[in-house]
Amino acid sequence: MDRLRVATVWLGGCSGCHMSFLDLDEFLIDLAQKVEIVFSPVIDVKEYPENVDLVLVEGAVCNEDHLEVARRLRERTNVVVSFGDCAVTGNVTAMRNPLCSADCVLKRAYLETADVNPQIPREPGIVPPLLDRVMPLHEVIPVDCYLPGCPPPADRIKALLMQLLTTGSARLVGAQIKFG
Amino acid sequence: MARRILIDPVTRIEGHAKITIHLDDEGNVADARFHVVEFRGFEKFCEGRPLGEMPGITPRICGICPVSHLLASAKACDAILAVNIPPAAEKLRRLMNLGQIVQSHALSFFHLSAPDFLLGWETTPATRNVFGLVAANPELARAGIRLRQFGQELIEHLGGKKIHPAWAVPGGVREPLTEAGRDAIKGRLPEAFTTARLALKLFRDVLSKHSREIQVFGNFPTLFMGLANTDGTWEHYDGFLRFVDAGGNVIADGIEPAQYREAIGEAALPDSYLKAPYHKPLGYPDGIYRVGPLARLNVCQRMGTPEADAELERFRRFGRGAVTSSFLYHYARLIEIVCSLERIQELIDDPDLLSERLRANAGVNKLVGVGASEAPRGTLFHHYEVNEDGLITKVNMIIATGQNNLAMNRTVAQIARHYLPSGNGKITEPMLNRIEAGIRAFDPCLSCSTHASGRMGLEVSVLAANGTVLDAASVD
Ligand code: SF4
Numbered sequence: 001m002d003r004l005r006v007a008t009v010w011l012g013g014c015s016g017c018h019m020s021f022l023d024l025d026e027f028l029i030d031l032a033q034k035v036e037i038v039f040s041p042v043i044d045v046k047e048y049p050e051n052v053d054l055v056l057v058e059g060a061v062c063n064e065d066h067l068e069v070a071r072r073l074r075e076r077t078n079v080v081v082s083f084g085d086c087a088v089t090g091n092v093t094a095m096r097n098p099l100c101s102a103d104c105v106l107k108r109a110y111l112e113t114a115d116v117n118p119q120i121p122r123e124p125g126i127v128p129p130l131l132d133r134v135m136p137l138h139e140v141i142p143v144d145c146y147l148p149g150c151p152p153p154a155d156r157i158k159a160l161l162m163q164l165l166t167t168g169s170a171r172l173v174g175a176q177i178k179f180g
Numbered sequence: 181m182a183r184r185i186l187i188d189p190v191t192r193i194e195g196h197a198k199i200t201i202h203l204d205d206e207g208n209v210a211d212a213r214f215h216v217v218e219f220r221g222f223e224k225f226c227e228g229r230p231l232g233e234m235p236g237i238t239p240r241i242c243g244i245c246p247v248s249h250l251l252a253s254a255k256a257c258d259a260i261l262a263v264n265i266p267p268a269a270e271k272l273r274r275l276m277n278l279g280q281i282v283q284s285h286a287l288s289f290f291h292l293s294a295p296d297f298l299l300g301w302e303t304t305p306a307t308r309n310v311f312g313l314v315a316a317n318p319e320l321a322r323a324g325i326r327l328r329q330f331g332q333e334l335i336e337h338l339g340g341k342k343i344h345p346a347w348a349v350p351g352g353v354r355e356p357l358t359e360a361g362r363d364a365i366k367g368r369l370p371e372a373f374t375t376a377r378l379a380l381k382l383f384r385d386v387l388s389k390h391s392r393e394i395q396v397f398g399n400f401p402t403l404f405m406g407l408a409n410t411d412g413t414w415e416h417y418d419g420f421l422r423f424v425d426a427g428g429n430v431i432a433d434g435i436e437p438a439q440y441r442e443a444i445g446e447a448a449l450p451d452s453y454l455k456a457p458y459h460k461p462l463g464y465p466d467g468i469y470r471v472g473p474l475a476r477l478n479v480c481q482r483m484g485t486p487e488a489d490a491e492l493e494r495f496r497r498f499g500r501g502a503v504t505s506s507f508l509y510h511y512a513r514l515i516e517i518v519c520s521l522e523r524i525q526e527l528i529d530d531p532d533l534l535s536e537r538l539r540a541n542a543g544v545n546k547l548v549g550v551g552a553s554e555a556p557r558g559t560l561f562h563h564y565e566v567n568e569d570g571l572i573t574k575v576n577m578i579i580a581t582g583q584n585n586l587a588m589n590r591t592v593a594q595i596a597r598h599y600l601p602s603g604n605g606k607i608t609e610p611m612l613n614r615i616e617a618g619i620r621a622f623d624p625c626l627s628c629s630t631h632a633s634g635r636m637g638l639e640v641s642v643l644a645a646n647g648t649v650l651d652a653a654s655v656d
Pocket of ligand 1: 059
């Protein structure tokens with residue numbers, strides 16, 4: 001049987017969810033027998049491929065690049081997992097929402113605290129504009145499965161992956177559904 | 181015809197970034213730039229939060245080095261409380277930081293960078309990664325994975341969680357080490373040493389075959405900054421700021437981290453969400469300096485532990501005064517792993533680690549506090565201002581990786597000039613991967629300010645001098 005094609009994607013998060021994925025430790029070696037990692041920040045593939053079976057998406061949607069990436073991965077993937085609290089609720093990444101627009105957070109960081117050349121980075125085509133409101137993933141694309149936690153601990157990631165790999169769907173219960 | 185080459189995203193680094201390479205009319209590299217393309221705004225949205233929440237919120241800046249933010253944040257809070265924390269709490273915080281240095285450096289070496297030089301620069305991109313390393317050398321990959329695990333478990337034994345433990349607090353820490361935790365750490369130390377020594381040996385072999393990389397992977401004079409002890413010993417948690425120049429001469433010393441603003445200025449850039457700090461007395465951009473393992477080894481006189489000191493001596497032979505090649509960040513990182521393990525071994529039997537006296541209690545006694553610590557990637561500053569009620573009014577953070585921004589820009593330009601063909605020769609994937617590897621040497625942690633994914637794909641756009649796209653192609 002062909003190995004399942006699995007991807008992991010970073011949007012607006014802290015990469016802690018990806019680190020927790022790496023905390024699978026030696027199980028990663030077994031996992032590599034069962035699945036093929038076809039796209040991830042830890043491998044050198046630059047283009048999100050077609051026909052992905054499963055993707056773990058870390059982070060909230062907070063700039064225009066994220067919108068594009070989210071839509072593209074939805075088109076090309078069978079099962080999309082909202083991976084970690086930032087993707088599930090917006091979490092810390094969304095703490096800027098109640099305050100003000102994107103510009104006022106940018107002003108604080110690049111106009112008020114710079115000693116030289118105070119300016120908001122805006123190079124077109126290079127620096128993606130921020131959205132005024134940070135969104136959880138399901139506000140932008142349909143999501144098939146939620147894995148909360150900040151980050152979800154490795155054993156929970158493993159439990160979810162095993163369910164998905166063996167039955168094609170996943171249902172987390174009880175203590176496995178925990179934020180923070 | 182001028183062209184611009186875009187590498188997007190840079191892979192096998194922690195966080196997302198792009199690189200642009202600008203070619204002039206003759207097809208020679210005119211400049212190259214490193215862009216960090218995401219921003220989350222912690223400096224703004226922490227305003228109005230109670231001080232005590234900061235060590236809980238700010239680690240979410242970065243899941244790779246959350247402990248650094250946890251400690252810098254707790255130290256800024258200690259300063260606002262105006263307390264000296266109990267000695268046991270300081271030892272415990274140091275222990276956790278050492279665990280973090282081990283796990284983060286192991287990640288950088290085994291999971292991210294080693295595939296380049298252990299599997300080879302010309303390996304196909306599909307297998308040039310940690311899973312490729314698993315296939316090619318399963319025992320080594322397993323050892324590397326377990327070394328990172330050792331560091332992560334140490335953090336968990338102290339804080340109850342591997343990532344984002346809510347453990348350090350204003351005035352100290354919440355929990356001591358348990359006897360079971362201590363024994364578990366001790367039990368795994370010998371294996372961790374074995375792996376660290378193996379990595380060092382492997383890397384020394386790599387160095388003997390990589391003299392070209394040593395010469396052109398970000399090898400140029402800059403200043404170096406790090407925390408150092410008053411007696412000149414390597415430091416990771418406390419101490420003073422010290423700057424040395426490329427000749428290894430100390431040019432500024434004994435600077436209290438709270439006075440960082442006198443030593444460090446920040447410039448904003450039009451094409452990156454990463455600001456560019458510089459050494460203020462030399463101005464921008466002449467005040468370019470580097471931080472992190474290479475810088476820490478350059479600013480200190482000694483590591484303070486026997487094995488690491490013996491290795492430091494070998495390391496120093498690569499420089500005249502300071503070691504200036506960024507390729508040797510990898511070497512410095514491995515020496516720091518050994519040093520951290522030796523220090524964990526020294527510390528682990530200290531009965532204070534089991535003490536219950538762990539927290540100094542006080543209210544708001546000062547309205548400003550700065551906390552600094554050495555994150556795996558360099559000196560990290562948290563600077564808070566509060567009102568009388570302890571609510572945050574202002575936050576500024578200088579993130580370790582940002583301080584290497586100017587040097588990373590210069591590195592990508594240096595590698596591009598060296599490896600890209602002059603004229604209009606064919607640009608290949610391994611050439612571009614070397615440019616990315618120049619960034620990997622710094623082990624940048626862009627989570628700290630970023631995460632973006634841009635248009636995926638390694639694109640080469642051919643631009644006319646006025647910037648219009650004449651031709652576009654993908655490099656696979
Ligand atoms: S959920 Fe938590 S660990 Fe995951 S990206 Fe968000 S802040 Fe980081």
